Amino acid sequence: MDxxxxxxxxxxxxxxxAHVRGGGVLxxxxxxxxxxxxxxxxxxxxxxxxxxxxxxGVTVERVEGRYRDAEGRSVAVxxxxxxxxxxASSPDEEIALGVLVGRAxxxxxxxxxxxxxxxxxxxxNLFLASQVLELGIPAVIxxxxxxxxxxxxxxxxPVELTLELGAPVVATVATKGEGLDLLKQAVNxxxxxxxxxxxxxxxxxxxxxxxxxxxxxxxxxxxxxxxGMEALRLLAVTTIGAHLxxxxxxxxxxxxxxxxxxxxxxxxxxxxxxxxxxWIADVVERxxxxxxxxxxxxxxxxxxxxxHRVWGPLVFVLLMTLVFQSIFTWAEPMxxxxxxxxxxxGGAVGGVLPEGDLRSLVVDGVIAGVGSVLVFLPQITILxxxxxxxxxxxxxxxxxxxxxxxxxxxxxxxxxxxxxxxGYACAVPGVMSTRTIENPKDRLATIMVLPLMSCSARxxxxxLLIGAFIPSITVAGxxxxxxxxxxxxxxxxxxxxxxxxxxxxxxxxxxxxxxLIMELPPYRLPSVRSLALSxxxxxxxxxxxxxxxILSLSIVLWALAxxxxxRPAPGATPAVAQEQQLANSVLxxxxxxxxxxxxxxxxxxxxxxxxxxxxxxxxxxxxxxGTIYGVGSADETSGDLxxxxxxxxxxxxxxxxxxxxxxxxxMVFYVYAMMCMSTVAVVVRETGGGRTGVKWAAxxxxxxxxxxxxxxxxxxxxxxxxxxx
Amino acid sequence: MARPLSALExxxxxxxxxxxxxxxxxxxxxxxxxxxxxxxxxVRRAPLGDPLEVRLRGFMLTLRRSEAExxxxx
Numbered sequence: 001m002d003x004x005x006x007x008x009x010x011x012x013x014x015x016x017x018a019h020v021r022g023g024g025v026l027x028x029x030x031x032x033x034x035x036x037x038x039x040x041x042x043x044x045x046x047x048x049x050x051x052x053x054x055x056x057g058v059t060v061e062r063v064e065g066r067y068r069d070a071e072g073r074s075v076a077v078x079x080x081x082x083x084x085x086x087x088a089s090s091p092d093e094e095i096a097l098g099v100l101v102g103r104a105x106x107x108x109x110x111x112x113x114x115x116x117x118x119x120x121x122x123x124x125n126l127f128l129a130s131q132v133l134e135l136g137i138p139a140v141i142x143x144x145x146x147x148x149x150x151x152x153x154x155x156x157x158p159v160e161l162t163l164e165l166g167a168p169v170v171a172t173v174a175t176k177g178e179g180l181d182l183l184k185q186a187v188n189x190x191x192x193x194x195x196x197x198x199x200x201x202x203x204x205x206x207x208x209x210x211x212x213x214x215x216x217x218x219x220x221x222x223x224x225x226x227x228g229m230e231a232l233r234l235l236a237v238t239t240i241g242a243h244l245x246x247x248x249x250x251x252x253x254x255x256x257x258x259x260x261x262x263x264x265x266x267x268x269x270x271x272x273x274x275x276x277x278x279w280i281a282d283v284v285e286r287x288x289x290x291x292x293x294x295x296x297x298x299x300x301x302x303x304x305x306x307x308h309r310v311w312g313p314l315v316f317v318l319l320m321t322l323v324f325q326s327i328f329t330w331a332e333p334m335x336x337x338x339x340x341x342x343x344x345x346g347g348a349v350g351g352v353l354p355e356g357d358l359r360s361l362v363v364d365g366v367i368a369g370v371g372s373v374l375v376f377l378p379q380i381t382i383l384x385x386x387x388x389x390x391x392x393x394x395x396x397x398x399x400x401x402x403x404x405x406x407x408x409x410x411x412x413x414x415x416x417x418x419x420x421x422x423g424y425a426c427a428v429p430g431v432m433s434t435r436t437i438e439n440p441k442d443r444l445a446t447i448m449v450l451p452l453m454s455c456s457a458r459x460x461x462x463x464l465l466i467g468a469f470i471p472s473i474t475v476a477g478x479x480x481x482x483x484x485x486x487x488x489x490x491x492x493x494x495x496x497x498x499x500x501x502x503x504x505x506x507x508x509x510x511x512x513x514x515x516l517i518m519e520l521p522p523y524r525l526p527s528v529r530s531l532a533l534s535x536x537x538x539x540x541x542x543x544x545x546x547x548x549x550i551l552s553l554s555i556v557l558w559a560l561a562x563x564x565x566x567r568p569a570p571g572a573t574p575a576v577a578q579e580q581q582l583a584n585s586v587l588x589x590x591x592x593x594x595x596x597x598x599x600x601x602x603x604x605x606x607x608x609x610x611x612x613x614x615x616x617x618x619x620x621x622x623x624x625x626g627t628i629y630g631v632g633s634a635d636e637t638s639g640d641l642x643x644x645x646x647x648x649x650x651x652x653x654x655x656x657x658x659x660x661x662x663x664x665x666x667m668v669f670y671v672y673a674m675m676c677m678s679t680v681a682v683v684v685r686e687t688g689g690g691r692t693g694v695k696w697a698a699x700x701x702x703x704x705x706x707x708x709x710x711x712x713x714x715x716x717x718x719x720x721x722x723x724x725x
Numbered sequence: 726m727a728r729p730l731s732a733l734e735x736x737x738x739x740x741x742x743x744x745x746x747x748x749x750x751x752x753x754x755x756x757x758x759x760x761x762x763x764x765x766x767x768v769r770r771a772p773l774g775d776p777l778e779v780r781l782r783g784f785m786l787t788l789r790r791s792e793a794e795x796x797x798x799x
Contacts, residue, residue, distance in 0.1 A: 084753075084756050084757055085756035087752055087753070087756055089749055089752060089753065120783070121782075121783055121784055123758060123782045123783070124757060124758050124782055124783075124784060127756060127758065236752055236755075237752065238748045238749065238752075269748065269751060269752065269755070270744070270751075270755055270760060270761070272755075273755035273756065273758075273760050274755075274760050274761065277758055277760055277763075299785075303785075307769060307771070307772075307778065308772075309772050310772075312771075312772050313772050397787075401771050401776060401778070401787050402771055402772055402773075404771065404775070404776050404787075404789070405771060405773035405774065405775045405776070406773060408789075512747070514749075515747060515749065515750035515753065515788065515789065515791075515792050516776055516787060516788065516789050516792075517750060517753045517754060517757070517786065517787070517788050517792065518786070518787050518788075519757075519784060519785065519786055519787075520778060520785040520786070520787055521784075521785075
C-alpha cells in the first residue's frame, strides 16, 4: 500500500459537495444495531432494486440498492451489517468499520452515513451512533420505530436529540414508510453541514495518553477527527484490525497509551464504554420521557411460555417438527412439478432434434442436468421462508437460547442447531443458512459436518436397498425391521455429525470458547416484502452459483456415460443396448477400474458404476442401477429392479451377488459419502470461495469418503466374521 | 452483598460492581451497556439451566453462566 493510497480516505471525506464524486451518484451507507428495522428501512428506500453479493474475502453479505431523490439524482445505498459498536471484534463489525473509514476493498467510501436508531432502545443505540458521528463523515440519524416506542410509553424529541448530537435527526416508521421523504432531504443536505464531533470529555490523563496514538493514525492517513475515535477504540480492543495494518508502529504506541492510562488509575478496556454511556445517560434523560405503562409487554408474555422451563422446549420441538415436515411434504408436490416440467421439456426438445449425439447432449446432459439442480429449489425456498420468519419474528435468538447448552456439549453454538436440522432436508440450504453463525470457526465446523445429516436425496437409495434386502419382520411387537433400519441410518448420520463437530472443534478448528452474548429482540411481525426479498436472494444465489458448476459437471458425466459408442448387438432390445453402452463407456470402465477398490466392501463393478455415477447426486445411484439392469426408467419403488438385485449372482462363484450385509454396508457408505455436486459447490462458496473454498470442500470430500469406506468395510468384514451374509 | 450475577435468582436485581473475564466478552458486554453501575435483572435461566437471560437498559440479553460468573453485582 503506497502513501498516496493510504491518504485516500482523508481526501474523500473532505467536505466537498458530495455529488461531485462518482459520476453524480451520492453514496450512502446505512448502519445500525441489529433489530432496529434497518433492513426494513433499506427496503423501503430502495424498493426491489437491490443487489446482493459478498464483501471480498469474507462471507459477510453485501446488500446494495439505489433510489432517485426529489431532484432526480441517483443515490446508491449500502446496507452495512447490523452491529452494536465499531469494536471490529466480529467479521460484520470489521466490515462496517472498514467501510466507514474508507478501508474496505472494492467499496466506495460513503458520502453520507445514515445511522438507524431504535427509539425504543435509545441508550444502547446511541452508543454506536455517537461512535459513527465521531468519525466525522456527514451523517443523518433515522430515529426509527417511533410508533412502537410511543406505544411502550417512550417519547423522544428529535429536535432536542439533533442539538445534543450535532447531527440532523429524522423520526421514521420504516414499516409504514413514514418520514422517508424527510430522511431523503436530510441525506441530500447532510454533506454540506459541518461534521459532528465528540460531545463528551475524556479524563485529562486519558486524553493526554491517547494523543500519540492519534498522531500515529494521522500519519497513517486518518483525518484528525476519525483518528480520535479510532484511538479511543484501540485502547480497549485486543486486535488492531485489518484496516489498520498499514499504519506503521501503531501497536507499540497503543501499548504505551494503555500503560499510561493504567498508571493514571483508569481501566483501559472500560474507559470508552464508561465515558460514553455516562454521557448517553444524560442525553437520554434530556431528550426523552418515559411513562411506565405498568403492564407486561407482548414479548414478555410470549416469552413466559416460549422460554418456559417445560413449555419452551415443547414449543421449540413443535415448531421444528412443523418446519421439518413442511420441507418434506410441501416440497414434494413442487419437486414433482419440476420433474414433470423437465421431462416434458426433454420430450419436447427430443421430438424436435434429430436422433443423435446432439439430442442426447441437450436432453440427457443439459436438460436433465439443470433439472437435477432445480429439484432442490422447492426445499430451498421453503426452508428459507421458515428461516426468514424465525429470524424476522425474533424467535431464532430464542431457539439459540434454548439449544445452546446442548450444542455446546459438542463444542458448537446454539445457532448451529437450525442449519444442522435443515441438513435432514437438504445440505445445500443448510450450508447457506450457517451465515447466522457469527464465529467463523463454529460456522466452518458446522459446514464441515452438515452433509453427514441424512438428506432427502439419500431416501431413494435407502428405500431401494431396504425394500430389496431387509425383510419386513415385526420386532418387539410393534416395530418393523425396515423402519428400524431406516431410523438407524438417520441416527448414524446425526451422531457422527455431532461427534465429528466435537473432533473438529478440538483439533483443526480449535479456538477459545466464544461467548454467547446475544440480544433477545422484541417479537415483531415479519414484513412480507423483506421475506420475499430474502427468499428470492437465496434462491437466485443458489441457482447462479451452484447452477453453473452443476451444469458443467452434468455435461461431463453425460459424456463419460456416452463415449465411446458401442454398436448394439443385432436384435438387442433398447434396454439391453443401453446397458451395453453404459458398460463400455468411460463411466462403465471407471466402474470396472474401481472394482478392486470396492471388492473389499463386497461390491462388484456394477455397484462401482453406480457409485461413480452418483458422485454428482446420490439419487442417481438408483437410476444408474436401473440402466445397468436394463429396467428402463427405474425408481426406488420399482419392483422389477428390486427383484433383479435380489436374484443377481456373482458370475465367478454363482453365489448371490448381494446379501443383506452388502446392502447394509452400502447404505452406511451412502450415509457418510459426500456425493452431491450441489453441496460441494455451495461449500466452496460458503467457506470463502476461490482456493480456500476449494481446499475446505476437498478436505470435506476426502474425510467423508474415508469415513464412508472405513465404515462400510467394518460393517461388511465384521459382519462376515460374525457369520452374517 | 456482592456476588456473581450467576448466583441471582430469577426476578432478582443487582447493580454491577465489577466485570472480569475474557477480553472479547468484556468488550462486547460493555458495548451493550453492561458497565459498572448498570442495574441488571436476572429474568430467567434457559430450560437446560444455561445460558441466562438478563434485562438491562430496557432490553433483554443472554449470556452464559461462564460469563455471568465474572460479573459481580450487589
